[in-house]
Amino acid sequence: MTPLPDPDFTALQGAWEQVSLEDSGVLNPADAHSAPGAITTINGDQFDVRTVTGDVLLAGRFSLDSTTTPKSITWVDSMGDDAGKALPASYRLEGDSFVFIAADEDMPRPTVFSTGPGQTMRTFVRRA
8 A cells, every 4th residue: 555645745746936045144135036025836856936927946855754743844956056955944834824944964953953164044924
């Protein structure tokens, strides 16, 4: 019998718009991986971030474990400065709101939703 997919994995499927960014303690800094109105689309274990004109800013894959506290997600970008690196992150998923905080490769997985050096937190809302 095939195990059921993680309910959070299923809930993350679809399009998300970033509404906030915090990087190393700075709120909404300039960012090469997002742009005003950019949409992150999750399809299976793959993601991509595209501008409103369709240009790809970032792409990759992820794995998650909703049984940990806080919940765990690991991002692996397929392009850019972090291509091929496993970036440890924690996340919250509540209805149409998705927040994750990621650390640089080889850093411990963040356990609080406030950034320090080498950590990035992104907040998204579901795009209809």
